[in-house]
Amino acid sequence: MTNQLPPLSRLLLPVGTMETFERAAPLAGLLIRTMEIGADRVDLVHVVAGSFLGKRFKSVDLTAGETVSTEELQRLRADYLAETAEPLLATCTRMVQQESAGRIPAQLLRDGDPAKVIGSLCAEHGYSTLIMSRRRIPAGTGWLTGSVTASLLHRHAGATIYLVDGTPRSPEESPFARTLIGVDDAPASEKAVAEAALLLSRVNEQIERVILVHVLDQSCYYNEDGAPCSQTSLSGQRALEQASTTLVEAGVDPEKITMVIHFGQPGTVLVEEALDCDATMIFIGKRDRSRMAQLYLGSVCNDIVQNCRQRVLALVG
Known part of the structure; x- marks a missing residue:
């Protein structure tokens, strides 16, 4: 469905890395407290984009016909979830709870391209608001080509993007x-x-x-x-x-x-x-x-x- 919710009524907080989320969490807490948004209207999402396969594919000689089995791919993903994604979401959940006077958001795990997944979630589930932090890039150093922020700016997510700077x-x-x-x-x-x-x-x-x-x-x-x-x-x-x-x-x-x-x-x-x-x-x-x-x-x-x-x-x- 399309976004029909009023502004600042349902928040989606993308979780990429701890570094960027630490900068976004205080603003998220401030908006939640100011607008008195309930915990059932705040979600965290981490998108598993396949980067966890990088080290494994470095050792694969594709020119020689080597492949990675489906079973190994599943094992690598499960390891990533247990060792990285789930602890990251748990820590970010505690940060939101501390910043927002006790709200405990839901945790979402998705696979795919981060910008596409986030845009689809906003369009399909009616999130009014995204709160994100950009990477630490000096002002005026070029376009945001390739970043999640740039991709979301170029697609209709139907939500307001609150973008926190990398230098608070x-x-x-x-x-x-x-x-x-x-x-x-x-x-x-x-x-x-x-x-x-x-x-x-x-x-x-x-x-x-x-x-x-x-x-x-x-x-x-x-x-x-x-x-x-x-x-x-x-x-x-x-x-x-x-x-x-x-x-x-x-x-x-x-x-x-x-x-x-x-x-x-x-x-x-x-x-x-x-x-x-x-x-x-x-x-x-x-x-x-x-x-x-x-x-x-x-x-x-x-x-x-x-x-x-x-x-x-x-x-x-």
Whole structure:
């Protein structure tokens, strides 16, 4: 089935390695406590991707016709589960329990390609939210080609991806302190604003500023449909005002909301604004777009993921 659940109502926490999960667990606990999500709505998943076969296949001479028997493959998988996967899930379960005031999530084990499995789980079982941590890669060092994060950005998972940076900020600083929301008149942006409003309305005391940013894309001067830039500007202003209204109606203090319009390339400008205001959390609407389209047209999500380190990113699907 498709994802019909409200935002932040059912969480899936992918478990790749202990290193990445240790960075994701505090945010998972914070969201669970803030939204009062029950244990029956939180699952851990570890995907057995076949890497445990690597050492064995190094000793196999395929050119000489050597093979690995089905029985040996089954034994190697069973050893991996007993020695690595199950202890990893048990440790991660205890971490979630500690971070979330006692919630004990369910444990899922699946086989296959991690991104495909996670995307399928979200689509079939209605997870509203993924919480993940990316690898420790310096900002601006290239695309995320080959990573689970990149694959999920390029497939329709139907869930918001909360992406925790590999270099955490001070634990004394709330992730909600300075929240930046990218705003336009697209449905994906409206969903991002709605999810931000739902979450921020519960943490008013932790908020210093909420920055709503609309970017007038330079391409509006060359709009094939002939829409003048002034019309695009008015549309952007209306989108900002509607976003502010959504936040205030949800309960966010209006004195903490700032609206900003910039001109330029959306991804580049949003990154610059996030760095200038030292945003701690960024909400961006995630449009469905093929890899080829993103190659030629670019992607705001990709720009944010690549260049906004030390921040929590909420990529709303």
